[in-house]
Amino acid sequence: MNKIVIFGVGLIGGSLAIAIRQAHPAVEIVGLGRDGELLHAATELGVIDRTAASIAEAMQDADLVVIATPVAQIRAILQAITPHLQAHTIVTDVGSTKSDVLAYARQALPADYRGFVAGHPIAGAEKTGVTAARDGLFHHKHVVLTPDAHTSAQALQSVQSLWESAGAKVVCMSAQQHDAIFAAVSHLPHLLAFALVNELASRDNQVELFRFAASGFRDFTRIAGSSPEMWRDITLANRSALLAELDAYQKQLRQLQTLIEHQDSAGLLAMFEHASQARNTWAESLQSQ
Amino acid sequence: MNKIVIFGVGLIGGSLAIAIRQAHPAVEIVGLGRDGELLHAATELGVIDRTAASIAEAMQDADLVVIATPVAQIRAILQAITPHLQAHTIVTDVGSTKSDVLAYARQALPADYRGFVAGHPIAGAEKTGVTAARDGLFHHKHVVLTPDAHTSAQALQSVQSLWESAGAKVVCMSAQQHDAIFAAVSHLPHLLAFALVNELASRDNQVELFRFAASGFRDFTRIAGSSPEMWRDITLANRSALLAELDAYQKQLRQLQTLIEHQDSAGLLAMFEHASQARNTWAESLQSQ
Known part of the structure; x- marks a missing residue:
């Protein structure tokens, strides 16, 4: 992997960025989000390499897109990235509910796209935001992935490896x-x-x-x-x-x-x-x- | 006060004994209970001075009796101490419910006795038993006292002073x-x-x-x-x-x-x-x- 895009650089997105950088120092990590100050802070902290001028620019040659925003924004982000999605790009999320996310993905993403892997890391914390992000948040924590009939085995394997490199234990089950x-x-x-x-x-x-x-x-x-x-x-x-x-x-x-x-x-x-x-x-x- | 009897030398009874000894080093503290090993341990730890051969002997010249057993035993203890109760002896408890304790006290204690003061220290802890007893358990904690028409102001004042000497904040209200x-x-x-x-x-x-x-x-x-x-x-x-x-x-x-x-x-x-x-x-x- 060369380039990873993270939507929502808070506790979960930020901690995943930190874990990815440890495991894959050469990967470029681009952060996106609604809050410019938060993205600035994430860049200053070195959690992400940079933000992007547009979704189109961010998505260009992205290997992996992680949607780590609040659940209510996932649908709109899936719709926004679809026009810029390349066949090899894998998309995953970290939402706390999975049936709804899979339904949104089916509506928004191209019918022949196989790269979406719905996920849920079981690692909350009382603190939120990028300043609470830290290495080790996912160590020994469960991450549930809920592939469906549209998910390719290769995409699933990539997302599983990503979480395992962050120290998590991956479990697969149905969204239901x-x-x-x-x-x-x-x-x-x-x-x-x-x-x-x-x-x-x-x-x-x-x-x-x-x-x-x-x-x-x-x-x-x-x-x-x-x-x-x-x-x-x-x-x-x-x-x-x-x-x-x-x-x-x-x-x-x-x-x-x-x-x-x-x-x-x-x-x-x-x-x-x-x-x-x-x-x-x-x-x-x-x-x- | 010269002599205090404590029924039930666990976390609450034991911690109160420790606090009393700090505030009143000369007071003799006699511990009673169903568990002989626990009483032995409490004596070895210096939490109580001694146990007693009988309730009659323990109650002899007692200034204060503290019932710190599980709530279900309070009724039987009130009945057991009544034959040995002297007019000047004050009795209090630490049960988590108060209407039932006041009803038991009215049934068991002599009709003209004014020395019963129902109480409830709000100081739990996950650990129980005399080995968890410690100085400071009641510091800045609330103790609720629920005097009724049968309680003398003098008895109330004595029990309030006892808890205040243990660092607690005393609040009075009805049992209901x-x-x-x-x-x-x-x-x-x-x-x-x-x-x-x-x-x-x-x-x-x-x-x-x-x-x-x-x-x-x-x-x-x-x-x-x-x-x-x-x-x-x-x-x-x-x-x-x-x-x-x-x-x-x-x-x-x-x-x-x-x-x-x-x-x-x-x-x-x-x-x-x-x-x-x-x-x-x-x-x-x-x-x-």
Whole structure:
């Protein structure tokens, strides 16, 4: 590879640029984005080599295009790059939902194009922006790739190698499977945390409530401090899987309500033990990695 | 004060003993509990001066009794100490729910006794047991005291001074108000976390789900790793406030479902922004303390 174009040089795009430069020092990295100051900062920091005057100029002879913008911009970027797309150019993204991105790609990209590889690195962090970008963000992290019938094996292999050179563990699955898994382990928890804080912050005694909230509340609601725009986009993009998760979760809450109403001590203990054991087993497996 | 008796020398009871010894080096601290090994360890560590052969012997000339056992044992301990209670002896507890404890106290203690002061230090920690006990656990932490019509001002003042000498900030309110606040900011979040982990751990693909769970899930579910017995007891003790909280929360989830079904982008953004701003404002206020 000689030239890589990255749309959106924030935490993920910037950290990937840093990893690419370590693995492939000769590659030219061109950054694009809506925020001129951010691109200037990324250039000053040496995260990218340069920005470009136009999408046409950036796309010229590009080997790989990484779309690392918020999910809501992916569709427009796919449309904007299509007129300038060369057959050998591979395109990938880092969006948190994958079925919608594959649908956009099918609409925007040429019917005979085989170079699109949808992807999702599982590496968030509380900080965002290029100043938070760092080497090693993807070390030992999962990256899910969701190739479909339009994806060539060669394109898939190239994107897989790129992430592996950044230290990540690549897993392939269908977009539908990806979206169902992340609805359960990421998107639903975010909605639950937003809903709790929204509920408490709507009350007359919210000052008193927050005054007595302690470390358990702090950890539980940490994800409720996440970007509202990003989570609006993810929620809408993955709405069918999320509605199914919300149904299942409400069923759990109704079971819990029944146990409490019946003062079912053994039933409550069994539920809490099941959850506590599963959670602690999982947390121990993380520490031993 | 010359003699203090502590039932349950774990994290809270042990840390309070350490704080008392710092503030009042001459006071004799007697520890009692069901676990002989734990009491031996507490004596070896110097957390308590000694244990006692019987409750009668421990209670003899005690100025203060602190019940720092799990909530489910408080009732039995109140019954056990009542025959040995002297008029000047003050009794307090550290349970996470207060209406039930006050009801037990009224049942068990003599009708003319004015020395019971129900309390709840807001200082949990992930570790438990006397080996986790430490000086400073209560520094700048809230302690809620819930006196009622049977509590003398003198007893309240003594317990307040005790906690203040341990570095805590004492707040007084009714037991009902306490239980409503902690249902919202502590007990409900625990139930929500237990319910989520229970749901995911009940599925056929749980191994895959947990494999892709990341740091957001880790923080959100940290409280689902808490003691099942303790949370069964708290849930049952505070069931009416918790059922009200579960109702309010399910109403939030139904509103969220409606927003998603209608693909109401502005409505979702408003809800997430409200939550995110409230959460971040609160988190910043913690850091500036």
